[in-house]
Amino acid sequence: MIEDGATDQGSVTTVRRVGETIRRPVRDFTPAVHALLNHLESVGFDKAPRALGIEGRDEVLSLLHGEPAFKPWPPGLRSERGLVELGHWLRDYHRSVRDFRPSPGYRWQQHEGEWRPGMVIRHGDLGPWNSIWEGDRLTGFIDWDFAAPGYAVDDLAQLAWYAVPLRPTDPERDPGLTDAAVLRGRLAALCSAYGAQPGAVLEALEALQEREAERIRRLGALGIEPWADFLARGDATEMREEADWLRANRDLLLGGA
Numbered sequence: 645m646i647e648d649g650a651t652d653q654g655s656v657t658t659v660r661r662v663g664e665t666i667r668r669p670v671r672d673f674t675p676a677v678h679a680l681l682n683h684l685e686s687v688g689f690d691k692a693p694r695a696l697g698i699e700g701r702d703e704v705l706s707l708l709h710g711e712p713a714f715k716p717w718p719p720g721l722r723s724e725r726g727l728v729e730l731g732h733w734l735r736d737y738h739r740s741v742r743d744f745r746p747s748p749g750y751r752w753q754q755h756e757g758e759w760r761p762g763m764v765i766r767h768g769d770l771g772p773w774n775s776i777w778e779g780d781r782l783t784g785f786i787d788w789d790f791a792a793p794g795y796a797v798d799d800l801a802q803l804a805w806y807a808v809p810l811r812p813t814d815p816e817r818d819p820g821l822t823d824a825a826v827l828r829g830r831l832a833a834l835c836s837a838y839g840a841q842p843g844a845v846l847e848a849l850e851a852l853q854e855r856e857a858e859r860i861r862r863l864g865a866l867g868i869e870p871w872a873d874f875l876a877r878g879d880a881t882e883m884r885e886e887a888d889w890l891r892a893n894r895d896l897l898l899g900g901a
Contacts, residue, residue, distance in 0.1 A: 667702040676750035689740040691784035713772035720780035731837025755792035766794040771806040801849035824896040857883040
């Protein structure tokens, strides 16, 4: 966990811990994210940071205690039980956010349209690197910069993409997670905990990968950050390769021959 007084550089922003708070630069989407976090607090959802206000040029958020799940993943996340924790977290988050109606004037970093009926506000960056764990217990998700209107299944598809994971794996960095049968079991555990069918999640993921790669190419080519950085480091190419992997392994992930 980040030490008191220390700073941490992510792929998009730099954060600083001050006591039991996290300070981050205010952005044009900060009011929208704070409205979302305030709603979650009002309905009793306690596995997300609290928005505590603005001080100078920084937003102030409560600190979630625990460690982010960087690779090699902690034992809790390498077990199917960890996938159950993630599925329950996302199910409870989507239930908590169903009644949130964002103001039409809110700006969201990742969205290029408006909220419509049937949408939720997605977290938008549901990788293990944003999940916080105390031992085998998930304490919540941080880094809500990419929150935006979207469909709930896309959050679940993104979480499966990175946490099952539904992408090529490395025996050294992903011990125990290279066998198709293991990945199939992990996908099933996540979907069962959330309450969804694996086939529907894979279908949503195929479409999500295509949209995300297109957005990186389009916005990155215009020099718009952070997509310009994503394009420069090869994210769009990597997503295309991962989409090819998903298509090649779809039947195995769903239990086919």
